[in-house]
Amino acid sequence: MEEPGASAAEDGPTSAARALGARIRALxxxxxxxxxxxxxxxxxxxxFLSQVERGLERMSMTSLFRVAQALGTTQQALLTDDVAAGPRASGAFHVFRANEPTPLDAGGNPARVLARDHPRFVPMLTSGTFTEDLWWVHDEDEFVFVVDGRLIMMLGDEEFVMEKGDAVYYQGGVRHRWRTQPGETASVLSVKEGGVFCR
Known part of the structure; x- marks a missing residue:
């Protein structure tokens, strides 16, 4: 199943896409x-997966989730682990710049992972149109903040309209998904625990 709009060929393979591809290949x-x-x-x-491993294509969050499951790991581990890195140095830090490349695609818009090198939590900023094509269930707790726009959040059997400035926190194991209304877009900051392996 190919992913339209996810090509990184226009700018050549980015360092972020190459790093993700290398992690997938190594694992x-x-x-x-x-x-x-x-x-x-x-x-x-x-x-398509061959192109991803070579850093020539970007993945959607859904596809990354499925690849992580197939490999017995998590999205967070694939996005933030450095296969060549040693233990995290005490006091280490990284400043993320607005123009840093991203290996992910969210409906034609980039999903920016704002952490690297074995973080304890993984913040991600995603903007665009969201569809509820998949229920998500993972072991990690998650925090979601609506930076802009409006989001329809479904947690289990309950549905909430999340406006700009609203936030929600839910524990691991809670079935969830979110969407935007037709024709609307939203910008969402989500933060997950930096888990490494699935159950």
Whole structure:
């Protein structure tokens, strides 16, 4: 299943996309899995996943979630682990700039991961149109803040309209998804615990 609008070919492979691809390839090889096996489990085409591993394509959050499941890890680990990095240095920091590249695509808009190198929590800023095509369930607690626009948040069987400035916190294991109204966009900051492996 190809992902329209996710190509990074216009600017060439970015360092962020190459880093994500390298992490996926390294973990896949460590698991003893072929490209075809991971692609099939993640419901992606073999050629698309090959392009991702080479840093030539960006992934959607949904596809990254499926690849992480196939590899027995989490989105956060794939987005923030550095396979070549050693233990985190005491007092280390990184300043994120507005023009830093992102390896993810959210409906044609970039999803910016604002942490790296084994963080304890993973902040992510996503802007654009959201659809409720998938229920999400993960072990990590999550905090969501609506920076701009309006978001329809579904937590279990309950639905909430989240306006600009509203926030929600939910524990791991809570089934959730969110969407925007047709024709509307939103900017959302989400923060998850930096878990490494799924149950």
């Amino acid at each position: 896949r090889q460590d698991r003893g899995m072929t490209l075809a096996q991971v692609a099939a489990q993640a419901e992606l085409s073999h050629s």
